[in-house]
Amino acid sequence: MFASQGKFNRTMELIKKEMDGSKEDFILHFKKKYCDAFPPAWILVEILPLGVLTRIYENIRSHSLKKKVAACFELPVPVFTSWLTVITLTRNSCCHHSRVWNRVYAISPMVVKKMKRPWISDGISPLRTFYEICIIKWFVGRVSPQNDMKEHLMDLLSLFPAVDVKAMGFPEKWQE
Numbered sequence: 001m002f003a004s005q006g007k008f009n010r011t012m013e014l015i016k017k018e019m020d021g022s023k024e025d026f027i028l029h030f031k032k033k034y035c036d037a038f039p040p041a042w043i044l045v046e047i048l049p050l051g052v053l054t055r056i057y058e059n060i061r062s063h064s065l066k067k068k069v070a071a072c073f074e075l076p077v078p079v080f081t082s083w084l085t086v087i088t089l090t091r092n093s094c095c096h097h098s099r100v101w102n103r104v105y106a107i108s109p110m111v112v113k114k115m116k117r118p119w120i121s122d123g124i125s126p127l128r129t130f131y132e133i134c135i136i137k138w139f140v141g142r143v144s145p146q147n148d149m150k151e152h153l154m155d156l157l158s159l160f161p162a163v164d165v166k167a168m169g170f171p172e173k174w175q176e
Helices: 005-021 025-033 050-058 063-071 077-095 129-143 149-159
Strands: none
Touching (some): 005 050
């Protein structure tokens, strides 16, 4: 099932640590009611860090299974893996109050040549925050097609007009 037993063991240690430390009612209920060591995946993902989920995906041995998961997001496997890594790093930067607004990222996400749906235009730097926001928007759009992420972003930026969106890699007329 998994490509590397060592990575699997380390991932299981991280999952166990999250389970042991969780004070969530649904986890406490599970521990009290069931004798299984771990709850079903749909429960477990509620407490796992995004990085652990990324590691699980990366370590899946079956390419056809990886392909099925990536296809849900209309992406090829290498791009899906790359984008998972990028949003994990971006999320961690935000969570730890690191600078993201005018940053040039060290890890470049894979760039898709042909997207099944509209994507950002050529000339947008994949090393800037705007590109990463677009990646997040892609995922959100697949999970919740009627989402209002763009409107929330526009509202947020309007609250801070002094922020230079060009420093984040936003192109002219990005709202369009």
